[in-house]
Amino acid sequence: xxxxxxxxxxxxxxxxxxxxxxxxxxxxxxxxPCRTAGNASLPPxxxxxxxxxxxxKLQLARYLDPLxxxxxxxxxxxxxDAGIAPQAVAQDPxxxxxxxxxxxxxxxxxxxxxxxxxxxxGKLLSSTLFSNFGYNVAAATAAMAHGIKGxxxxxxGRSNLSLLLLRRARQLxxxxxxxxxxxxxxxxxxxxxxxxxxxxxxxxxxxERAERARQRGAGAGALLTEIELESxxxxxxxxxxxxxxxxxxxxxxxxxxxxxxxxxxxxxxxxPLGIGPEYLPLLQAGRIKATERLREETGYVAFPVxxxxxxxxxxxxxx
Amino acid sequence: xxxxxxxxxxxxxxxxxxxxxxxxxxxxxxxxxDGLLAGRSGIKPLANFRREHLRNVLAGxxxxxxxQREYAERHRLDSRIALFARLAIDEALxxxxxxxxxxxxxxxxxxxxxxxxMSLVEKSIDQLDECAGExxxxxxxxxxxxxxxxxxxxxxxxxxxxxxxxxxGTNAIGIAKDxxxxxxxxxxxxxxxxxxxxxxxxxxxxxxxxTPTLIRPFTPERDGTLFGEGAGILVLERESLAQELxxxxxxxxxxxxxxxxxxxxxxxxxxxxxxxxxxxxxxxxIRPQDVGHIxxxxxxxxxxxxxxxxxxxxxxxxxxxxxPVSSIKPAIGHVMGAAGALEAVAxxxxxxxxxxxxxxxxxxxxxxxxxNLVCGEARMAAIExxxxxxxxxxxxxxxxxxxxxxxxxxxDL
Numbered sequence: 218x219x220x221x222x223x224x225x226x227x228x229x230x231x232x233x234x235x236x237x238x239x240x241x242x243x244x245x246x247x248x249x250p251c252r253t254a255g256n257a258s259l260p261p262x263x264x265x266x267x268x269x270x271x272x273x274k275l276q277l278a279r280y281l282d283p284l285x286x287x288x289x290x291x292x293x294x295x296x297x298d299a300g301i302a303p304q305a306v307a308q309d310p311x312x313x314x315x316x317x318x319x320x321x322x323x324x325x326x327x328x329x330x331x332x333x334x335x336x337x338x339g340k341l342l343s344s345t346l347f348s349n350f351g352y353n354v355a356a357a358t359a360a361m362a363h364g365i366k367g368x369x370x371x372x373x374g375r376s377n378l379s380l381l382l383l384r385r386a387r388q389l390x391x392x393x394x395x396x397x398x399x400x401x402x403x404x405x406x407x408x409x410x411x412x413x414x415x416x417x418x419x420x421x422x423x424x425e426r427a428e429r430a431r432q433r434g435a436g437a438g439a440l441l442t443e444i445e446l447e448s449x450x451x452x453x454x455x456x457x458x459x460x461x462x463x464x465x466x467x468x469x470x471x472x473x474x475x476x477x478x479x480x481x482x483x484x485x486x487x488x489p490l491g492i493g494p495e496y497l498p499l500l501q502a503g504r505i506k507a508t509e510r511l512r513e514e515t516g517y518v519a520f521p522v523x524x525x526x527x528x529x530x531x532x533x534x535x536x
Numbered sequence: 537x538x539x540x541x542x543x544x545x546x547x548x549x550x551x552x553x554x555x556x557x558x559x560x561x562x563x564x565x566x567x568x569x570d571g572l573l574a575g576r577s578g579i580k581p582l583a584n585f586r587r588e589h590l591r592n593v594l595a596g597x598x599x600x601x602x603x604q605r606e607y608a609e610r611h612r613l614d615s616r617i618a619l620f621a622r623l624a625i626d627e628a629l630x631x632x633x634x635x636x637x638x639x640x641x642x643x644x645x646x647x648x649x650x651x652x653x654m655s656l657v658e659k660s661i662d663q664l665d666e667c668a669g670e671x672x673x674x675x676x677x678x679x680x681x682x683x684x685x686x687x688x689x690x691x692x693x694x695x696x697x698x699x700x701x702x703x704x705g706t707n708a709i710g711i712a713k714d715x716x717x718x719x720x721x722x723x724x725x726x727x728x729x730x731x732x733x734x735x736x737x738x739x740x741x742x743x744x745x746x747t748p749t750l751i752r753p754f755t756p757e758r759d760g761t762l763f764g765e766g767a768g769i770l771v772l773e774r775e776s777l778a779q780e781l782x783x784x785x786x787x788x789x790x791x792x793x794x795x796x797x798x799x800x801x802x803x804x805x806x807x808x809x810x811x812x813x814x815x816x817x818x819x820x821x822i823r824p825q826d827v828g829h830i831x832x833x834x835x836x837x838x839x840x841x842x843x844x845x846x847x848x849x850x851x852x853x854x855x856x857x858x859x860p861v862s863s864i865k866p867a868i869g870h871v872m873g874a875a876g877a878l879e880a881v882a883x884x885x886x887x888x889x890x891x892x893x894x895x896x897x898x899x900x901x902x903x904x905x906x907x908n909l910v911c912g913e914a915r916m917a918a919i920e921x922x923x924x925x926x927x928x929x930x931x932x933x934x935x936x937x938x939x940x941x942x943x944x945x946x947x948d949l
Contacts, residue, residue, distance in 0.1 A: 381694055
């Protein structure tokens with residue numbers, strides 16, 4: 218399956234702000250606000266309100282689950298970052314696809330529905346809330362908001378889900394099922410009100426077939442070539458050379474020392490560069506060639522910053 | 537033998553070598569298929585959760601047998617969804633002649649579809665009422681589910697759950713096929729699994745998607761659907777691996793599209809459905825006139841059946857009135873995320889036996905939707921290629937094409 222794929226845009230919505238604010242805060246060692254039983258500063262589903270985002274696309278329906286709101290905004294940003302105008306999607310809607318990960322689905326809507334059901338003595342469940350129960354609600358609503366009619370998939374997987382997503386997006390692109398795929402996460406781990414106080418995140422990458430990106434004059438982004446996702450025994454006989462070249466325009470160059478301090482950050486599922494811990498030994502042993510290629514071609518290196526909740530965060534810094 | 541793609545590249549063929557199922561018609565695939573061909577219905581009054589305030593108390597519910605409960609205990613399974621998935625996977629692997637010792641030496645993947653799974657209730661085998669207390673965690677962790685299954689079957693490659701509502705099972709099969717055809721996988725276990733619970737029935741009661749009577753697809757009286765539960769699993773293999781073994785069919789093509797129209801309703805024009813069926817046929821390298829049978833989504837809701845008819849008419853033209861079509865939902869219920877998988881099992885068996893099961897509860901098809909709907913009793917048909925459709929909430933569409941192993945792909949090269 219040979220096909221060069223370019224990363225041409227990123228959209229990010231996090232408790233630390235958008236893409237620029239996130240990377241800045243990462244460098245400054247800022248802590249993400251976290252919803253807990255005693256801290257309502259980040260109410261469930263309140264990220265767009267907290268960040269003061271008022272996109273007209275959010276008026277799509279009377280009720281939108283927070284996952285859907287965040288995905289709509291992040292996808293809009295990824296499209297803008299990639300220089301893809303809404304008219305381009307409207308002209309060829311089936312060539313654009315969406316592939317999102319959602320491991321726990323719209324927990325805030327479920328919580329709200331249960332609350333309402335209890336208030337109604339178990340007699341009636343709101344049809345509006347029930348309509349938003351689907352794990353695919355973020356991808357489906359984002360497709361409606363942006364008129365994207367190509368493949369629309371939502372998946373959940375093991376701790377290597379980030380790489381798995383890139384691989385599945387690559388499959389859609391390389392097999393010609395779409396020329397552009399918006400892929401990433403929209404997650405909110407609310408479940409049982411105070412049981413799991415994890416904030417919301419949405420991060421969406423715009424991946425394009427290289428020839429399509431060049432044809433429309435998009436700037437050179439990261440190049441995604443091969444990703445191996447197997448047990449080490451099976452990977453042995455084959456070259457293990459995932460090459461993930463990171464973006465052309467990293468916000469502010471961050472020093473290695475500053476990034477190293479970021480180990481205390483409350484970063485979790487949904488972080489944009491999270492990979493499974495099983496890949497850390499490969500990275501540390503230099504078997505993931507991305508770091509070398511990255512150094513040569515962009516002057517940046519990627520390295521593990523922290524591993525929490527079964528996921529690892531890759532940091533980026535000047536070589 | 538590989539398949540010629542449009543780019544002239546020889547790609548490996550993907551064969552179906554094993555089937556497994558658990559449904560309201562029985563504990564295995566033989567019971568499902570016998571029941572479908574005989575025109576039996578697995579729809580019965582709900583017994584696993586309270587019936588008050590529901591629009592209909594009928595469903596394609598599974599009453600666990602002593603053997604199924606013993607299996608759950610032996611394997612220490614504490615969720616109904618994992619139980620169904622494992623029963624069906626075990627059957628499919630045995631059917632395909634795989635033991636775990638040999639399987640783990642291959643490059644194996646796992647792709648399962650589900651809609652809401654058990655995300656609205658607590659993790660259990662059969663406590664399926666809503667969680668009455670506050671701050672109760674429901675079993676919403678699909679990553680945990682797929683991890684559990686991947687470990688049980690020692691899956692060395694990717695393991696993922698596809699959650700595209702009622703198109704999930706079909707989409708899972710499409711992804712699995714592409715993993716073998718394009719990514720070097722040797723075996724992929726794929727299909728779908730889903731469970732019933734009171735929250736889903738309350739929700740569909742509120743939405744009026746539940747019929748107050750029975751599912752009557754493509755009839756003038758159609759007024760909604762009934763739901764079911766279970767699992768359908770296919771073992772897909774690279775042809776070079778399967779060549780010494782008996783096979784059911786080739787998994788020849790798949791398509792995906794999105795209506796981008798409404799969160800629960802289909803696009804009445806059927807444009808997304810036309811696209812997804814056309815894509816699946818193109819992927820299989822066949823023309824509309826080569827299709828000998830369509831296993832319909834056929835959910836029996838007024839909007840969905842009208843949309844599916846419009847799409848079939850648009851793509852197949854006058855051939856739409858010739859191709860034998862059928863819906864198995866009246867027999868087992870709409871199994872949501874597993875519907876496409878169980879329907880794929882039925883489609884593969886239609887190819888093998890050259891027989892199309894009847895659509896139950898249909899006295900006379902709707903003259904406004906003139907299709908060659910098989911009803912009354914099973915019908916013999918010459919089928920070289922068959923199509924199975926799924927259309928889900930959120931406008932997610934999926935189609936998959938199965939072909940007889942010796943069928944010749946059409947090509948204009």
